[in-house]
Amino acid sequence: MYIEKINGPEDVKKLSNNELTSLAAEMRQVLLKRASIHGGHFGPNFGMVEATIALHYVFESPKDKFVFDVSHQTYPHKMLTGRKDAYLYEEHYNDVSGYSNPEESDHDHFVIGHTSTSISLACGLAKGRDVRGESGNVIAIIGDGSLSGGEALEGLDFASELQSNLIIVVNDNDMSIAENHGGLYQNLKLLRETNGQAECNLFKAMGLDYVYVHEGNDIPALIKAFEGVKDSVKPVVVHIRTLKGKGYKLAETHKEEWHWHLPFDIETGEVIADFGGEDYSSVTCDYLMKKMKEDPSVVTITSATPTVMGFTEDKRKEAGRQFVDVGIAEETAVALASGIAKSGGKPVYGVYSTFIQRTYDQLAQDLCVNGNPATILTFSASIYGMNDVTHLGIYDIPMMANIPGLVYLAPTTKEEYLAMLDWSIAQTEHPVAIRVPGGAFVSDGKAVTKDFSKLNKYEITKQGSKVAIIGLGSFYGLGVEAAEALKESTGIEATIINPYYITGLDEAMLEDLKANHDVVITLEDGILDGGFGEKITRFYGASDMKVLNFGIKKEFLDRYDVNDVLKDNHLTVEQIVDDVKKCL
Amino acid sequence: MYIEKINGPEDVKKLSNNELTSLAAEMRQVLLKRASIHGGHFGPNFGMVEATIALHYVFESPKDKFVFDVSHQTYPHKMLTGRKDAYLYEEHYNDVSGYSNPEESDHDHFVIGHTSTSISLACGLAKGRDVRGESGNVIAIIGDGSLSGGEALEGLDFASELQSNLIIVVNDNDMSIAENHGGLYQNLKLLRETNGQAECNLFKAMGLDYVYVHEGNDIPALIKAFEGVKDSVKPVVVHIRTLKGKGYKLAETHKEEWHWHLPFDIETGEVIADFGGEDYSSVTCDYLMKKMKEDPSVVTITSATPTVMGFTEDKRKEAGRQFVDVGIAEETAVALASGIAKSGGKPVYGVYSTFIQRTYDQLAQDLCVNGNPATILTFSASIYGMNDVTHLGIYDIPMMANIPGLVYLAPTTKEEYLAMLDWSIAQTEHPVAIRVPGGAFVSDGKAVTKDFSKLNKYEITKQGSKVAIIGLGSFYGLGVEAAEALKESTGIEATIINPYYITGLDEAMLEDLKANHDVVITLEDGILDGGFGEKITRFYGASDMKVLNFGIKKEFLDRYDVNDVLKDNHLTVEQIVDDVKKCL
Structure with a gap:
């Protein structure tokens, strides 16, 4: 296969048009197999195979810089930039993230996962290039669905101020995750229907030059268009019409369902492990x-x-x-x-x-x-x-x-x-x-009679003494478990509290706890800094009450194992009990 | 004067075209006098006098609902909706806020001060009207400068989805606070130059109907345009060309300087009290x-x-x-x-x-x-x-x-x-x-040799014992004062700490404080909830250290007196010392 020999964009450039088309077909097969086993973003990647090949054929990455919006459509890009093994071989499937990632490759410039950021980020790369007196193309690649986001529209508006090279590739597959909503999609439709010739043009109205490519899944047409705008001295939009999910019939037909997909059977499209049930x-x-x-x-x-x-x-x-x-x-x-x-x-x-x-x-x-x-x-x-x-x-x-x-x-x-x-x-x-709680779906069938209009009234669900455990939301269950383990280990019957309210303190209840409690602990399913527990601790700051806040430390986690994170943050039942015992 | 007899929009509707034009002239005189004495937003209001009169002449506020973007251009609107006294009589100047305010009048629907929100908010009013089976026009009034904001562009895009009445008046004075920046302003210019006839039209590209009014400071022209779109059954943009600062030569010429202005001499335009100096x-x-x-x-x-x-x-x-x-x-x-x-x-x-x-x-x-x-x-x-x-x-x-x-x-x-x-x-x-610090400008001339790359290293600026005062940023000086007062009152020489870093703790230093301090206090010029002090308190949660966090409680304040707020939040030197003494 050609793909097996692609170690970087330089290998793409060696191929003829026919070979590039074969390469695209191979890449789709590889993507299909991986998706069926591993799951992940499907439709966005299948639609972008040819455009990605053409981009790497025409431009000189990493000197020319691609900024992929959302970046869940970067699987083809990763395959062409030294990371093919993560798509070809099952044992390497987890070697790459599902998004662009500078730690993986010099061909990636940002970690991106939210939509609508690419144009503004690319404007920054272009401005930096200009003030530093450097050269090279900067190319933002954004899907039509992402265009409705405020930051993207701001970026479109600002781009013309650059008055230098910036290429914005609009990948128009006429879909967001679900169908598109918003008036601008009428204009994209008009542009598609007029082969880009309609006078009323959102991009031109934003002060940008404009090129339309009707066959956005045709490599020669894309190469021609990209060669035409390469080294442009002012911002230009290249509007390409693509087919989301192209190459897998079910994904072409059911675009929303196949935007992202769990592992599935290739023949039937059926999900291999369905969780089902109430959630x-x-x-x-x-x-x-x-x-x-x-x-x-x-x-x-x-x-x-x-x-x-x-x-x-x-x-x-x-x-x-x-x-x-x-x-x-x-x-x-x-x-x-x-x-x-x-x-x-x-x-x-x-x-x-x-x-x-x-x-x-x-x-x-x-x-x-x-x-x-x-x-x-x-x-x-x-x-x-x-x-x-x-x-x-x-x-x-x-x-x-x-x-x-x-x-x-x-x-x-x-x-x-x-x-x-x-x-x-x-x-x-x-x-x-x-x-809405995370983790296990909990339904205890109990009728709830609480009047939530009386703000910040917590509830003691189990009266105890010495230790009070305030378990917020989805970590309430962890609090109950910790109370049981504490009893087993020390004989102490802890008070258990469901606070219900994140935004305010039940000061009367907290005050009452002082009478027969020495330690209060808080548990929250989120970061500690600026969180719920700190407010409880501040309440007790001038008192003799010992307070321990359990939650997650302020940091960026990536593709983590939940149990590892819980352990790192002293969030196992054993760790919680140990920490409490040290305070007693 | 006509304006003295305007108690609501119904009184506007009684006037002839000529009388309305006289009313506009009177309103400008009133605005000019008030601005010269009171200060406030100038240019935006002077440009909107005629449009505001025409809006109230044509529509039936408050059944028809106006949503003013930024709302610092609502002075004329307030004058016509029962609040004229706050503009006519100096003793009533402070009766109204500088922004729209539902607590002042049923003719105001939102408290608005940030830009670019009006279209999306108005979409909400329109959608609410529709699902409730009500009637009436919803009119967003937005300046050209606000259009570049993401939320405004999102709103423009979304509006066409409503498929019902929504009128967006774009007040185009070719200025933001400073000059406009962004490609869309080329399109507004093209539309102004073609009397709204250019095919390439940002608003049409967003799926909206469009009307242009070249004489946006001419009441009959505006009335005609608004009557044309009244009760429109789908969203429509009315693009009106106005002159920022109209009616005061200096403001017409120096638009940026006169966007907002301190009290000034009407003849010369010179500011009456200039603060000057370094800041x-x-x-x-x-x-x-x-x-x-x-x-x-x-x-x-x-x-x-x-x-x-x-x-x-x-x-x-x-x-x-x-x-x-x-x-x-x-x-x-x-x-x-x-x-x-x-x-x-x-x-x-x-x-x-x-x-x-x-x-x-x-x-x-x-x-x-x-x-x-x-x-x-x-x-x-x-x-x-x-x-x-x-x-x-x-x-x-x-x-x-x-x-x-x-x-x-x-x-x-x-x-x-x-x-x-x-x-x-x-x-x-x-x-x-x-x-950047607020409050007084402090310059002590001391060279700063600290290496900020060693993150989260606080500095003890005065070594003491028993009490440690951590004064963050612009409240550091308050900490120094509190230390002096504490010494005077108790003889205790407190340790004073400049933390420099808001985002991390100097855990080693905080640990060391335990040796010879009983109380730590934090001072911050911001709200306490989720703030700096709570992180210090969490650090000491399981220890015997008493911690008091001083700062502002979580609430929305409005047109407050700083000293009142400080007192309400125990932020005077006396209160701080008293609170500390209670802990000793």
Whole structure:
């Protein structure tokens, strides 16, 4: 196979057009086999095989610099830049990350996993090149789905200010993860339908030059286009039309389902290990669907990740105008929720913890300063969530819980979660966020009668003495286990507390604990710095109470083993008990 | 005067075209007098007088809802909606805030002070109206300068999804605070020059209908245009050309200087009380100007607020291509800085604390995950900073300092500030932010020899015992005063510590303090929740050390008196000493 002999872009340049086309076919076979065994991003990579080959054929990476947006479409790029073994051989599948990574190769310039950043980052590389008097092309490669994000649109607008070389390749497969949403997609459609000739052109309106390539999966056409813009002395957009999932029929047809995929059977496309059963996505969807039917003013909002709330295509259709996908536009999602709440509607915005990071100012200004009663659900806010460095969900508490006015809740079970959601939608006083638990799905069947409108009232679930254990959200169960182990080891019956509220202290209860407790410990499924536990510790700062905060230290983790991380952070039951015993 | 009889929009509707024009002239006189005595936003309001009159003439506020972007152009709107007295009579000047405010009037729907939010918020109002089966127009009013912000561009893109009534008035005065930057402004220029007829049209490319009004300061022309779009059943942009500062020659000519203005003499335009002298803006500009001349790879970046770093128009010209204004596009500013640093350049991004809130994810992902050595300067991060609820600068520590990988520094004097800046620009290991001190400008002339590359090394500036005072950044001086008062009151010579580093603990020093100290206090010029002091308290949680954290409680403050806030938060010297004594 040609691919076996590709050790870097220089080997790509040696091949003829026919050989390059064969290479593309080989790469697809390799990607298909790996995906079927290993899982990962599928559609984005299958669509980009030819464009990646053409980019490496025309440009001189790493002197010419590629910046891949989201970078989950870099598998072909990695295969051509000295990392083919990680795709060819099963024993090497884990040698590479799923995103661009400068630690792996000089051909990668940034660790990127969030969308819509490539143009602005590439502007930086270009500006740095210019002030340092260097040369070389800078090429941002961005999918159409990522264009709706604020940072991408800012970057498109700013790029023309550079007045020097910058090439923006827009990979237009007419899809985000789900279908695209937003007016600009009408313009991309118009451009595709007019072979790029329509006068009304978003990119030209942003002050940029523009080239269209209708056959974005045809290597000679792409090479011609890239050669035409190479060494351009001003920013230019190359708009290429590609087919998402190209080369695997099921992925071409069911683009959303095959954007990312678990390991599967190549013949049937069926997932090899299906987890199935109830989970927080399915209960969220079931609940909201029922609620929306009862109340036409309930609106469910997603920013291009509808299935995190269980809203597959059929469910979205069923919800009709009460389900809004803003596209990749998290800032607008929060502002929209605030506006809907202001007008008397009942918005629920579901979002991954890692992506709500894109909305600090919208949470603070658009929502909390205004005190509008919107509901936000943060998913995968847990050490048990996604484990790529770019997709960690363990920073949400410091980011969100220190914003005044927000009520941030941490349920420990399905029943608490749904009770909180029910309360939040009904109430009209506060912006509310709910930290959907990570880790195991816990359902104890207990009816929840708590009145959540009495803010910051914790609950003693087991009265004990000497030691009090405050277990927040998904680490409540760990607290219960630690209490049992402590009893076994020392005979001490610890008090166990479910705090429910991340954003405030139950000062009366904490004060009462002083009477017959010497040690308070806090447990949280997130980083310690700026988190929940520190607030408890501050409360006791001037007292004799000993306080231990358990959680994760402030650092960037990458592709970790959960058990290793727990051990490193003294989060095993044994370690917790040992630490407590040292305080007694 | 007509204005004296305007108690609400219904009174505007009674006037003839000629009377409305007279009303506009009166309103300008009133605005001019008030601005000359009270100060405030000038240019934005002077340009919007006619449009505001026409809006209230045509639409039925508050059933029809206006959402003003930034909302510092709402003075005319306030004058026409029952709040004229706050503009007519000096004793009532402080009755209103400088921004829209639902607590003042039903004609205001949001508290808004940051740019680029109006379209997305208005989309929310429109969506809420639709699902609730209500009627009425929703009108977002946004200036051209705000269009470059990511949230505004997201909103423009999303709006067409509504498929119902939404009117976006683009107030185009060809200016941001300073001149506009970005490619889209070429398109606005083209539209102005073609009377709105150019085929290439940003708004149409976003899927929106479009109307152009060349005479945006002419009431009949505006009335006609607004009547044309009233009750539109789909989103439409009304692009109006206005003159910033219209009606006051100096403001028309020197638009940047007159965007916001201190009280001034109407005849000469001269500021009545000029503070003058050295401040952190001027020393920043002087330093960076020198540095840029020495090193062509140093790049100063602003997001449309160049003068916070002292870069007035002449200085910007002098800096040439080493000064970059990205426009109102904070996200792109951070990504740009990361890219420049990655390519070997030396970027310095200066930004108000309240606006860096718009970049949490860019700080975390684009910058810190990548570990690129960019420098960020946060200004007005202090209780002594801007005091409108929308412009508070006291939340930056929880937001920024809990992001892994960032080195956030807190200088206490000019000399430390410049030494940190010098180190940050030279080093190549870390993303660095510097919290420019608020409050009094302190310069002690002392040479700073500290090696900042040895991270998290605090300094004992005065060795004492029993009590240790850790005074962060601009509250270091308060710590010194408290130490003196404590000595006077108790005879105790406290240890005084300058921590320098917000983002990490000097664990060795903190450990050593245990030997001969019983109480540690922390002082920080920001909110306590998620802040610096809590990390110190956590360190001592399991020990016998008593720790008191002094800072500001988590809440939204608005137009406050600093001394009141300090008192409310136990931040006077007397209160601090009293609290310490209770612990001894």
